[in-house]
Amino acid sequence: MTTERTFRSPPRGSSPCRLVVLVSGGGSNLAALLSACQDPAYGAEVVAVGADRPGTGGERMAAEHGIPTFVERLSGHGTRAEWDAALTEQVRAHRPDLVVSAGFLKLVGATFLGAFGGRFLNTHNSLLPAFAGVHGPRDALAYGVKLAGATLFVVDEGVDTGAIVAQVAVPVHDSDTEETLTERIKVAERAQLVEHVGRMAREGWTVEGRSFRIGG
Numbered sequence: 001m002t003t004e005r006t007f008r009s010p011p012r013g014s015s016p017c018r019l020v021v022l023v024s025g026g027g028s029n030l031a032a033l034l035s036a037c038q039d040p041a042y043g044a045e046v047v048a049v050g051a052d053r054p055g056t057g058g059e060r061m062a063a064e065h066g067i068p069t070f071v072e073r074l075s076g077h078g079t080r081a082e083w084d085a086a087l088t089e090q091v092r093a094h095r096p097d098l099v100v101s102a103g104f105l106k107l108v109g110a111t112f113l114g115a116f117g118g119r120f121l122n123t124h125n126s127l128l129p130a131f132a133g134v135h136g137p138r139d140a141l142a143y144g145v146k147l148a149g150a151t152l153f154v155v156d157e158g159v160d161t162g163a164i165v166a167q168v169a170v171p172v173h174d175s176d177t178e179e180t181l182t183e184r185i186k187v188a189e190r191a192q193l194v195e196h197v198g199r200m201a202r203e204g205w206t207v208e209g210r211s212f213r214i215g216g
């Protein structure tokens, strides 16, 4: 979001917040959301899961839960803009209140952000603005930081640059490898995602430029 834009989640009444979750991989964040959504008091339901490639663990998991799934491959379209428009329509068809990228490894474009700006979350495995991009834990280790972590943010036009919803830190141990650090981050990341999506679902949220807050 640029500094001037404001988004306020509309009041939803008593119906659960409709989540569409986008995945590219194993889907451990999706699993955590699905588990939280079992409790009606959580205030949200996953109404669809979308992927950018067939055969993801996330898609399988959704199908096992009886949740509608869709796949929109970039390679199935002549241009990135066409893919972005097709993805937008797939997501729109499920009338989401909130869209969550849970390890979705594609950058969306202007059409998608025009439709879902202010209500599209991503979780990234570094303490932004440090170590944006696809190798957060590897880059954090290489730099020698003593604290790593995860950032939940509202997606904007940049790469991992949107307004920050929440951050959680974990220690980096001398013995860490990329794998052990990634795993430690993921545990904290999942808890953070579940907590904040639930609060947003129950209490609403506001984005004003770079500032995010729960509530109106």
Ligand code: GRF
Pocket (backbone or CB within 6 Å): 023, 024, 025, 026, 027, 028, 029, 030, 102, 103, 104, 123, 124, 125, 186, 189
């Ligand atoms: C998360 O750690 C996220 O930060 C990164 O990809 C991972 C997704 O994991 N971009 P999963 O597919 O939810 O298990």
